[in-house]
Amino acid sequence: MNYDERLQNVSVLGAAGKMGSGILLLTAVEMADLSLKPENKGKTFCLNAIDVSPQGLAGLMKYLKVQVQKIAEKKTVMLREIYADRADLIENECIINEYVFDVMNIVRPVTTIESAYDSNLIFEAIVENRDLKTRLFSQINENNKNKPYFFTNTSSVPIHTLDEGAKLDGRVLGFHFYNPPAVQKLVELISLENNSAEMTEFAKAFAKNLRKIIVPSNDKAGFIGNGHFMRDALHGIHEVERLSKEMPYAEALYIINKVSQDFLVRPMGIFQLIDYVGVDVVKFIMEVMNPYLPDEDLHSDLLDKLFEMGVKGGQNSNGSQKDGILKYERGNPVAVFDPETKAYVDISGFKEKCDEKLGPLPGSWKPWKAVNFSRGKKEEMLKTIFTETNKMETLGAELAKAYNAKSNEIGNYLVSSGVAHNVEDVNTVMMTGFFHAYGPVNKYLK
Amino acid sequence: MKKLRRKVYMAAGYNTVSLGTGRKEFNPKKERPGLEHYIKEAGQGTLKQIGGGKNVDEGAIGNFMASRFNKQGHLAGFIPMIDEDLQYKPCIRTEGACASGALSLASGIKSVLAETADVVLSLGVEVQNSMKAIYGADVLAGAGWFKNRKSGHAFFFPGQFSDRAGAYYEKYGMEYARSGMRQWFVNAIENARLCPTAQEYENKVPDLAGLYDKMTPNGKSFVDNLNVLDCSKVSDAASAIAILSEEGLERCGIPKSEAVEVISIAQVERNITNDPPDRTELTAIKKAVKQALEMAGITKDDLATIEVHDCFSIAGILTTEALGFAKPGKGAQFVADRNTARDGKIPMNTTGGLIGWGHPTGGTGVHQAVTIWEQLTGKAGEAQIKIPKDRPYGMTINMGGDDVTVVAIVYKRGDL
Numbered sequence A: 001m002n003y004d005e006r007l008q009n010v011s012v013l014g015a016a017g018k019m020g021s022g023i024l025l026l027t028a029v030e031m032a033d034l035s036l037k038p039e040n041k042g043k044t045f046c047l048n049a050i051d052v053s054p055q056g057l058a059g060l061m062k063y064l065k066v067q068v069q070k071i072a073e074k075k076t077v078m079l080r081e082i083y084a085d086r087a088d089l090i091e092n093e094c095i096i097n098e099y100v101f102d103v104m105n106i107v108r109p110v111t112t113i114e115s116a117y118d119s120n121l122i123f124e125a126i127v128e129n130r131d132l133k134t135r136l137f138s139q140i141n142e143n144n145k146n147k148p149y150f151f152t153n154t155s156s157v158p159i160h161t162l163d164e165g166a167k168l169d170g171r172v173l174g175f176h177f178y179n180p181p182a183v184q185k186l187v188e189l190i191s192l193e194n195n196s197a198e199m200t201e202f203a204k205a206f207a208k209n210l211r212k213i214i215v216p217s218n219d220k221a222g223f224i225g226n227g228h229f230m231r232d233a234l235h236g237i238h239e240v241e242r243l244s245k246e247m248p249y250a251e252a253l254y255i256i257n258k259v260s261q262d263f264l265v266r267p268m269g270i271f272q273l274i275d276y277v278g279v280d281v282v283k284f285i286m287e288v289m290n291p292y293l294p295d296e297d298l299h300s301d302l303l304d305k306l307f308e309m310g311v312k313g314g315q316n317s318n319g320s321q322k323d324g325i326l327k328y329e330r331g332n333p334v335a336v337f338d339p340e341t342k343a344y345v346d347i348s349g350f351k352e353k354c355d356e357k358l359g360p361l362p363g364s365w366k367p368w369k370a371v372n373f374s375r376g377k378k379e380e381m382l383k384t385i386f387t388e389t390n391k392m393e394t395l396g397a398e399l400a401k402a403y404n405a406k407s408n409e410i411g412n413y414l415v416s417s418g419v420a421h422n423v424e425d426v427n428t429v430m431m432t433g434f435f436h437a438y439g440p441v442n443k444y445l446k
Numbered sequence B: 001m002k003k004l005r006r007k008v009y010m011a012a013g014y015n016t017v018s019l020g021t022g023r024k025e026f027n028p029k030k031e032r033p034g035l036e037h038y039i040k041e042a043g044q045g046t047l048k049q050i051g052g053g054k055n056v057d058e059g060a061i062g063n064f065m066a067s068r069f070n071k072q073g074h075l076a077g078f079i080p081m082i083d084e085d086l087q088y089k090p091c092i093r094t095e096g097a098c099a100s101g102a103l104s105l106a107s108g109i110k111s112v113l114a115e116t117a118d119v120v121l122s123l124g125v126e127v128q129n130s131m132k133a134i135y136g137a138d139v140l141a142g143a144g145w146f147k148n149r150k151s152g153h154a155f156f157f158p159g160q161f162s163d164r165a166g167a168y169y170e171k172y173g174m175e176y177a178r179s180g181m182r183q184w185f186v187n188a189i190e191n192a193r194l195c196p197t198a199q200e201y202e203n204k205v206p207d208l209a210g211l212y213d214k215m216t217p218n219g220k221s222f223v224d225n226l227n228v229l230d231c232s233k234v235s236d237a238a239s240a241i242a243i244l245s246e247e248g249l250e251r252c253g254i255p256k257s258e259a260v261e262v263i264s265i266a267q268v269e270r271n272i273t274n275d276p277p278d279r280t281e282l283t284a285i286k287k288a289v290k291q292a293l294e295m296a297g298i299t300k301d302d303l304a305t306i307e308v309h310d311c312f313s314i315a316g317i318l319t320t321e322a323l324g325f326a327k328p329g330k331g332a333q334f335v336a337d338r339n340t341a342r343d344g345k346i347p348m349n350t351t352g353g354l355i356g357w358g359h360p361t362g363g364t365g366v367h368q369a370v371t372i373w374e375q376l377t378g379k380a381g382e383a384q385i386k387i388p389k390d391r392p393y394g395m396t397i398n399m400g401g402d403d404v405t406v407v408a409i410v411y412k413r414g415d416l
Helices: A018-035 A054-074 A076-082 A092-104 A113-118 A130-143 A159-166 A197-209 A225-243 A249-263 A270-277 A279-292 A301-308 A351-358 A368-372 A378-391 A395-416 A423-433 B035-047 B075-082 B100-113 B133-143 B156-172 B174-192 B208-214 B246-252 B283-296 B313-322 B331-336 B361-376
Strands: A009-013 A046-050 A107-110 A121-124 A149-152 A172-177 A186-190 A213-217 A326-329 A332-338 A343-346 B008-015 B058-062 B091-094 B119-127 B236-244 B260-269 B303-307 B393-400 B405-413
Touching (some): A009 A018, A018 A046, A018 A054, A018 A092, A018 A121, A054 A076, A054 A092, A054 A107, A092 B133, A159 A172, A186 A197, A225 A270, A225 A301, A225 A423, A249 A332, A249 A351, A249 A395, A270 A326, A368 A378, B008 B035, B008 B361, B035 B075, B035 B119, B058 B075, B058 B361, B075 B091, B075 B119, B091 B100, B100 B119, B100 B236, B100 B260, B100 B361, B133 B156, B156 B174, B174 B208, B174 B313, B174 B331, B236 B246, B260 B283, B283 B313, B283 B393, B283 B405, B303 B361, B313 B331, B361 B405
Parallel strands (some): A046 A107, A149 A172, A186 A213
Antiparallel strands (some): B260 B405, B393 B405
C-alpha cells in the first residue's frame, strides 16, 4: 500500500477534542490535496471524524470550515494551478470556496466506532486512559481487514503496552502533536522496535508533508515533552511548599510563578502553564507515568487536593483561560487559589511586598516575547540577561538559578535514562513544543 | 483640438489620509470609515476653499469598483450628500479602472470647455480594505479583460506587471532592472515621509534599499518577478479639487496665483481585448504624453515635476522611457541614477506616488492633480520642491488597467 492509498481511508478517534480537531484539520487538508492530484482522479478519499459528542462534532465542522478557508486563502496561487482545468472556476473566491468544499467533503462526522473498520490508518486522540485506548484499538483491529496503522497521540502512555494489550503486532506508534496541532511545528515520534520500516517511513513522510519537525523519542512514559514538563512542574510545587514554611502559601506560589516566567524568560510561569494544560490533565498524566518510574514518585498531593476541590483550569471553547491555580483577567493572573481557605487571594494585595522580596529583574531584562522573536539577537540577549542574573544575589536570582539547575538536571536525566537520544532533541522539544526561548540543557545560568 | 478653446483652472485641492497598512490608525479587525466618510471629507475640504456648494455648478466623481468593494453602485448620488447646496445639481460618476479619477477631471474640464459649467467639483474615491487582498485581487482584475482572468495569476494585476518586469529582465538583465526598481521604491518612501496624509508617512525603516534587496521575488507565494515593495498600496482614500473657468475663479474669489491652469489634456484608449504589443513598452502612455505635450506646445524638458502612475515600480521605469527621458532599456539606469528623486533632474511623485502615498484606485487621478496643484502653487509643505522659473510646468499621467485608459494633463501656475 503506497502513501496515497494508505491515506484514502482514515479515522480520527476523539476528533472533536482539542488535539483531535487539529489532527483532523491537518489530515483532511493533506488528504484533499492528494485527492486533487490528477492520478487520483475518481478515487474516493474518506476521513471519519469519530467522537462520542454530537455537539462536539457540530463545533468541529464549523472550526474546520473557518480554518480550511484560511489555509485556502494562503495557497490560492497553487490552487489556481490545481483547478486549472475547471473552466467554471475563474475568480479566486470561487476557487477558494471549491477547495473548502472539497476538503469538507472528505470528512464524515460520526459517533460510531464501526466507521473505522474500513480505515487504513487510525489516529487516536482520546482521553489519556490506557484501558480505553487498548479496548478501542483491539475492537477496531479485530474487525478491520486492512491491517491498519494505529497512530496514537498519547503524551504519557507507553506505546508498547497498547501494542501488547490490543495485539497489534507492532502496528502502533506514537505520533505526538503539540497543542494546538495546526500551529505547533513539533511532532514527537515514538517508534517501537517491532514497527515495520514501511510504517516508520510512512509516519515520517506524513509529518514532512504536514511541515512538522520530527523529534524521535524512546518509548518511556511521558517521552521528552511531558518527561520534562511534569518534573519541572513538580519542582515548582516543591519550591512553593518549601517557601510556604516562611510565608503565606499564596505569596509563595506567586513568587515561584514569577521566577519561572520573568526571571527565567519563559512564555508563562509554571503554574499558568499547569492551568493552560489543565490541573486535571497534569494530575492524570502523572498518574499514567508514575507506575513506569520505579525510582521516583511523580505525584503531587497539592494537585490531588485542587482537583478534588474542582480547581481544574483548562480552556474555554473560545480559547480563553479558565480559572485554576490562578485566577485570570484578560489572560493575566490576578489571584491565587488558597486550598486552605478555598478562596482566591488577590495578587494586588501582596504583589509589591513579594516583588521587593524577590529583588529587581536584571537591568538588561526583556520579556520572553521580545527575546524569543528578536531575530538573530536572541542568543546575545539571553547571555546578557543571565550573565547579569548570575552576578545577583537576590532571592529572585537565587530561585531562578536553582530552577534552571533543576531544569538542566531533568534534561540530562531524559538522555541518561534513555528517553531522548541526545540533549539537542530535549532542547528542540522544549523550544518548539513549549516555545521556550532556550533549551533546558544550557550554560546561561550557573 | 489643437489647444483648449477656453481657459480652464484647477484649485482648492484636498486629500484625505490614505488609510491602509503602514498607517498607525489602520486596524483591519476594527470597523473603519466607509465611502460616505471619505467622499464627504474630501468634498467638504474643497468646498470650504471655494465658498461652499452654492458656487458649484456640477459634480463629478471617479470610482472604480465600489460596486464590489462596498456593494455600492450609483456613486453620483453621494455628491449632494456633501453639501445641501449641491442638491439637484447635475452629477456624474466616471469609471476607467484606476484612471477613473482622471476621467472625473476630464469630465469637469469638458463641462467647463463646453461652457455648461464654470465650477465643477471633481472627486475620486475608493475604499478597498473591505476585503482580504486575495479577494481584492478578483475585484481589481476587473480592470483587465475578464476572458483573460482564468489564465491569469491569483494576484491578477501584479501578475500582469510581473510579466512586464520579466520581459524587461530578459531583454536588459534582471539585476540591472531591479537596481532601478529599488531606487524607485526608495524615492517613493522617502517622499511619502514628507507628506502627512501618505500611507507610508510613518515608515521608519532605516535601510530601505537593504530591505528591498532582502525580498527576492518568490513566485510560490506571490508573483515571479516582483516583491510586495514593487507594488502600490491597498488604500482607502478620497481626493477632491475644483475645476473652474476664469468666471468660476472670480465667483469663488480665488486669485490665479492660487490656481493652476490646465494647459492641455490627452485621453487615450487602447483595445482591452488585445495584449500589449510589447511588454517592455507603455504604448498608450507614450501616445497620451506626446499628445498632451504637443497640445501644450512644450517638450518634456519644460516640465518641473510629474506625477506618474507607478502602480508597480516597473511601470515607473517604463513611464520614464515612454516620456522620452530615457531610451528603451535605459529607464532603469535613469532612475537608479536618482534623476527622478526629489532633488534629481525631473522629480516624480513628490509625495510618494502610488507606492508611497497610496493607491485608492478610483481616487488616484484626482490625488495626482492635487499634488501638482500643491507643488506649482507652493502649498506642498515639507514635500515642497523648487519649481524652476524656466520650467514652470507640471504633468499628471493616470493609467487604467494594463496601459488601456490613459489621461495625461499638463498644468502651469494660473498667473504665469
